[in-house]
Amino acid sequence: MRSDREASAPFGLKVAAACGLLFLHVPILLIFVYAFTTEDKTYQWPPPGFTTQWLGVTWNRTDVWEALTVSVKIAAIATLIAIVLGTLCAAAVSRSRFFGREAISLLIILPIALPGIITGISLRSAFSLMDIPFSTWTIVLGHATFCVVVVYNNAVARFRRTSGSLIEASYDLGADGFQTFRYVILPNIGTALLAGGMLAFALSFDEVIVTTFTSGQQQTLPIWMLEELVRPRQRPVTNVVAMVVVLVTLIPIIAAYYLTREGDQVSGAGK
Amino acid sequence: MSGTVALTDRGAPAILTARNGLLGALSDLFWRKPKLLLFLMLLPPVLWLGIVYLGSLFALLLQSFFSIDEYSGMIKREFTLKTYGELLQPANLDIMIRTVVMATLVTIASAVVAFPIAHYAARYARGKWKALFYLGIMLPLWSSYLVKIYAWKLILAKEGIFNWALANLHLTGLLEAWLALPIVGGSSLSVSFTGTFIVFVYVWLPFMILPIQASLERIPVSLVEASADLGASPGRSFWSVIFPLALPGVAAGSIFTFSLTLGDYIIPKIIGTSHLFIGQAVYAHQGTAGNIPLAAAFTVVPIVVMGLYLWMAKRMGAFDAI
Numbered sequence: 001m002r003s004d005r006e007a008s009a010p011f012g013l014k015v016a017a018a019c020g021l022l023f024l025h026v027p028i029l030l031i032f033v034y035a036f037t038t039e040d041k042t043y044q045w046p047p048p049g050f051t052t053q054w055l056g057v058t059w060n061r062t063d064v065w066e067a068l069t070v071s072v073k074i075a076a077i078a079t080l081i082a083i084v085l086g087t088l089c090a091a092a093v094s095r096s097r098f099f100g101r102e103a104i105s106l107l108i109i110l111p112i113a114l115p116g117i118i119t120g121i122s123l124r125s126a127f128s129l130m131d132i133p134f135s136t137w138t139i140v141l142g143h144a145t146f147c148v149v150v151v152y153n154n155a156v157a158r159f160r161r162t163s164g165s166l167i168e169a170s171y172d173l174g175a176d177g178f179q180t181f182r183y184v185i186l187p188n189i190g191t192a193l194l195a196g197g198m199l200a201f202a203l204s205f206d207e208v209i210v211t212t213f214t215s216g217q218q219q220t221l222p223i224w225m226l227e228e229l230v231r232p233r234q235r236p237v238t239n240v241v242a243m244v245v246v247l248v249t250l251i252p253i254i255a256a257y258y259l260t261r262e263g264d265q266v267s268g269a270g271k
Numbered sequence: 272m273s274g275t276v277a278l279t280d281r282g283a284p285a286i287l288t289a290r291n292g293l294l295g296a297l298s299d300l301f302w303r304k305p306k307l308l309l310f311l312m313l314l315p316p317v318l319w320l321g322i323v324y325l326g327s328l329f330a331l332l333l334q335s336f337f338s339i340d341e342y343s344g345m346i347k348r349e350f351t352l353k354t355y356g357e358l359l360q361p362a363n364l365d366i367m368i369r370t371v372v373m374a375t376l377v378t379i380a381s382a383v384v385a386f387p388i389a390h391y392a393a394r395y396a397r398g399k400w401k402a403l404f405y406l407g408i409m410l411p412l413w414s415s416y417l418v419k420i421y422a423w424k425l426i427l428a429k430e431g432i433f434n435w436a437l438a439n440l441h442l443t444g445l446l447e448a449w450l451a452l453p454i455v456g457g458s459s460l461s462v463s464f465t466g467t468f469i470v471f472v473y474v475w476l477p478f479m480i481l482p483i484q485a486s487l488e489r490i491p492v493s494l495v496e497a498s499a500d501l502g503a504s505p506g507r508s509f510w511s512v513i514f515p516l517a518l519p520g521v522a523a524g525s526i527f528t529f530s531l532t533l534g535d536y537i538i539p540k541i542i543g544t545s546h547l548f549i550g551q552a553v554y555a556h557q558g559t560a561g562n563i564p565l566a567a568a569f570t571v572v573p574i575v576v577m578g579l580y581l582w583m584a585k586r587m588g589a590f591d592a593i
Contacts, residue, residue, distance in 0.1 A: 009395040010505070016387030021404075023384065024411040024476060027422035030432065034425055043428035045435045085316040092312040096305070104313065107320050113526075114577065115534015117550045118331075118570050119324070125334055125563055126327035145324050148316065176290060176298035177308075199413075206415045208537065212554075225417045229424065229541050242418045253413045257406060 028246060035243040040236045054236040064241060067224040074136060074220060075204040078143035082200045083193055085144070086151030091185075094159035111146040119146060120213030127214070134216030142214040143207060147200035154196030154260065155189060162188045195259040198252035206249060221245065335567035346564060354564040358572070363552070367572055370549040373464070374532035377471040378479075378525045384472065385479035385524065386517075392480075393487035394513075408484075412477035420541055423470045427461040427542065457544060467543035474538065475531050479524035486520025487513070522587045529580055533573040549573060 009017075035054065037047035058064060089108060093101055111119050123142050132138065166188070170180040208222035215223065221241070228238040290299050301308040337346050338353045357363065392404040411419070426433050437443050450456040450463060457463030490513060498508040536550025547555070549569060556566035 009391055013387055013391055013395075017391035020384050020388040020476075021407050023473070024407070027419065027426060027473065028411065028414055030425055031418060031422050042430050043425045044430045045425075045432040081319075085319055088312045089316040092309050096309055098309065104317065107317070107325070111320070111324055113530065115530055115550070115573055117534045117536060117553055118328070118574065121553060121557055121566060121570055122327035122331040123323075124557065125567065126330045128563075129330055129334075141323055145320065148320070171302075176295055177301050178294055178298055202413055206413075206417070208417055209535075213557075222415070222417050225415075225421070226537065229417065229421055238421070242415075242421050245415045245418050249413055249415055250410060253409055254406070257409065261402075 031239070031242050031246060034239045037236075037239070043235070054240050058237050058240040058244075061237060063219075064221075064224065064237065067219045067221045070136065070218055071205055071221040074139050074143060075201045077140045078147050078204045079197050079200045081140070081144040082147035082151045083197050086148045086196060086200075087155050087189070087193060089148070090152050090155035090159055094156050095164070108149050108152050112149050116146075116207075116209035117213075120210040123210070124213040134214065134218075136218055138214045138216075139211055139218060139220070142210045143204040146207075146210065147204055150199045150203060151193065151196035154192045154199070157260075158189045158192035191259040195256035198256045198259075202249045202252045206245070331567050331570065334564050335571055337564045339562050339564055344561060354568045355571075357565055358568050363569075366547050366549060366552050369546060370533060371576065373468065373471070373548065374529045376468060377475065377532045378528045380468070380472045381476050381479040381528045382483075382521050382525065385476055385483055386521075389480045389483035389487055389520075390513075390517075393484045408477050408480050412481070416474065417537075419474050420470060420538055423466075423473065423542055424461065427459070427466050427469075429459055429461075433460065461542050462544055464544060464546075467539050470538050470542045471532055471535070475528040478527035478531065479521075482523035482527075483517055483520040486517050486523070490516045519587060522584045526577075526581065526584055530573070530577050533576060 033047065034043070036050045036052060037044075038049040038051045039047055086108075089104065093104060119142065123138070123145075127134065127138055162185070166184055167180055170184040175183065206222060208220075208226055211220055211223060212226070225238065225241060225245070228234070228241075232238065290296060334346075335354060336350050336352070337348050338351045339345070340347055358367075388404075388408070392401070392408070396404045425431055428434075434443070434446070437446050446460070449465070450459065455463065455465050457465075460466040460469075494512055494516075495508055498512045499505070503511065534550050536548065536554045539548045540551060549572060553566045553569045556562040556569065
């Protein structure tokens with residue numbers, strides 16, 4: 001038998017893999033086609049014609065802009081909190097061994113490992129038990145909780161690759177703890193934090209299950225979309241919003257990929 | 272900021288002077304007492320997750336032992352197992368069985384579809400193709416969940432691309448025969464369990480591909496070469512060497528697909544029948560019905576099922592593959 005490692009794949013495997021990738025991508029590509037259809041009452045295929053008028057219509061919709069603003073604001077605040085908490089935890093877990101270390105990694109992963117509906121309803125019942133009114137902040141509270149894990153995953157991977165002797169050298173050369181953090185640790189973990197932050201932003205921007213439980217009157221963009229999905233009223237606008245959402249979430253993913261591809265992988269698997 | 276490190280952690284006499292200023296003093300303190308720094312670093316995340324997350328989870332579990340007064344609709348805050356008893360009513364048992372069966376089928380189908388993609392990406396894709404495969408899996412994973420469901424609403428609509436394609440292939444009769452079947456059928460694909468199943472598989476597929484790919488990448492090439500040297504055909508090598516070693520990856524992926532299907536309530540609501548899944552039941556009970564105890568008891572079901580599942584997966588070595 002031959003044993004060259006560059007052997008090409010069996011034909012059947014190639015076909016199965018290609019079909020699988022098509023299955024993953026065709027539905028998303030369809031969104032782009034539908035954003036330009038002239039049909040506004042049904043989901044007719046093939047589209048009877050193409051137009052760009054819905055882009056303008058969507059641009060002038062104040063409800064879409066308001067929802068977008070709320071989503072961006074929540075995602076930004078939740079990401080900031082997640083970066084601080086995730087980095088602290090990653091630093092502590094990766095630089096020392098202590099009692100309860102395993103329990104802490106489990107605690108971080110739990111909000112994402114259990115179905116979102118459990119996180120959502122737990123928070124909702126806790127808010128109602130404590131008579132906390134729903135606001136943007138209750139949504140932030142929920143989002144930050146499950147965003148910590150993505151920052152943590154990225155930061156832990158980078159800390160593992162950063163040699164401890166760099167930090168010791170910094171101390172030996174006379175830097176204090178804060179200088180070491182500012183000039184040695186931060187430049188080393190910076191891109192990992194940026195990547196983790198972007199993934200956290202994408203995760204929060206897109207979140208709907210926990211949000212439905214922790215929002216009152218506030219409408220984030222996913223909540224707006226969900227209402228359109230349940231009761232379609234303005235299909236063309238929804239098509240355009242869907243396309244924009246795909247584009248907006250793709251940018252951080254591709255950027256995160258390029259920021260972390262040297263050596264370690266983007267910890268997207270833990271979404 | 273002047274001076275250098277003053278003390279060792281053993282408390283040896285200072286060779287150099289202590290630092291000036293508050294920051295310097297803090298820095299020295301952390302150097303002498305690394306445990307203190309560790310404690311301060313862990314405090315914020317543990318407090319946050321402990322209070323916000325575990326606190327809420329505990330509050331929820333507590334409420335599952337309360338019950339609702341049938342006449343006033345008020346929640347009685349005293350210990351009872353009555354709410355758990357309600358879970359065993361036939362209608363609620365149906366919901367649980369339906370959800371677990373769906374989660375099992377979705378998991379099996381995802382594994383079957385995911386394996387060839389993961390296998391190709393891990394063992395055959397090189398260089399540019401490798402990056403392409405990686406992004407090709409990551410982009411759908413991270414694309415908006417709702418947009419993905421919306422895309423399937425477009426595809427499965429009566430006037431949509433799926434029926435159009437079938438009509439052009441003259442296969443409409445086949446679809447009608449399938450939809451006429453009990454349970455899996457319905458008036459159209461977007462209001463049938465078949466539709467729900469397809470969307471579940473689509474949305475969770477990347478979660479299955481990534482762990483399988485990770486476990487396949489860890490298999491040393493020399494093992495496969497040894498198998499070939501010992502006379503095994505490529506097919507035999509696959510089934511006797513590669514596949515068993517990839518099983519922990521499949522188990523790891525199945526944790527995601529199974530857990531996500533158990534808790535989802537949006538997919539069956541948008542593409543599916545009027546029969547409820549666990550997530551929808553939770554949502555309905557806490558929302559309009561205001562029956563938080565029953566909703567809480569319902570969430571305990573996925574927690575217990577996942578607990579059992581994780582325990583089995585751990586025995587299969589799934590955690591090494593995540």
